Amino acid sequence: EPEVTQTPSHQVTxxxxxxxxxxxxxxxxxxFYWYRQILGQKVEFLVSFYNNEISEKSxxxxxxxxxxxxxxxxxxxxxRSTKLEDSAMYFCARKGNYGYTFGSGTRLTVV
Amino acid sequence: xxxxxxxxxxxxxxxxxxxxxxxxxxxGATPYLFWYVQSPGQGLQLLLKYFSGDTLVQGIKGFxxxxxxxxxxxxxxxxxxxxxxxxEYFCAVGARAAGNKLTFGGGTRVLVKP
Numbered sequence: 638e639p640e641v642t643q644t645p646s647h648q649v650t651x652x653x654x655x656x657x658x659x660x661x662x663x664x665x666x667x668x669f670y671w672y673r674q675i676l677g678q679k680v681e682f683l684v685s686f687y688n689n690e691i692s693e694k695s696x697x698x699x700x701x702x703x704x705x706x707x708x709x710x711x712x713x714x715x716x717r718s719t720k721l722e723d724s725a726m727y728f729c730a731r732k733g734n735y736g737y738t739f740g741s742g743t744r745l746t747v748v
Numbered sequence: 749x750x751x752x753x754x755x756x757x758x759x760x761x762x763x764x765x766x767x768x769x770x771x772x773x774x775x776g777a778t779p780y781l782f783w784y785v786q787s788p789g790q791g792l793q794l795l796l797k798y799f800s801g802d803t804l805v806q807g808i809k810g811f812x813x814x815x816x817x818x819x820x821x822x823x824x825x826x827x828x829x830x831x832x833x834x835x836e837y838f839c840a841v842g843a844r845a846a847g848n849k850l851t852f853g854g855g856t857r858v859l860v861k862p
Contacts, residue, residue, distance in 0.1 A: 728791065730850075741790065
């Protein structure tokens with residue numbers, strides 16, 4: 638199946654700034670996900686997105702997070718006011734016929 | 749709620765030796781099961797998956813895993829490891845409901861000695 642592409646691969650931002658992480662999962666899939674992996678820890682579910690709506694979110698996904706599919710192919714995760722503890726690798730994923738395909742991730746560093 | 753336990757945080761194995769990584773899951777029905785591998789600083793690569801049918805599944809890079817319903821396990825094996833197999837391995841469980849999220853285990857870091 639086609640890959641999932643994430644941009645940027647690495648982003649450094651100052652605490653309190655807004656960041657937007659982008660994912661291109663191919664437009665003919667319905668289910669998309671964001672996961673987070675803090676350095677040295679396990680991969681944690683953030684949010685699932687189905688048919689242009691959030692279908693499930695974890696308790697990590699608080700009001701500072703939002704997701705959008707602005708143009709039918711890109712899928713974005715916005716963090717409104719970053720905190721130091723938001724530093725992590727963020728993975729986008731989509732669900733297809735052969736299971737879940739993950740992007741290569743965006744490493745977010747909040748300083 | 750679904751959960752996954754990988755009891756071994758680190759495993760060190762000699763090159764050429766066999767490898768087995770343990771995974772136990774908790775889920776009320778038959779789940780979808782996955783193994784992913786992650787090299788340092790890299791993304792998650794799917795090694796293999798179990799949806800239904802034959803409980804012994806073959807994956808890429810010479811890996812296989814066996815689903816044992818009675819033990820709620822999905823252990824990953826490789827008969828002879830290569831130095832390039834040094835990485836972190838994650839087991840994950842997903843429900844059969846459409847669109848359900850994956851839940852990951854804590855991972856097992858594999859070190860390969862020459």
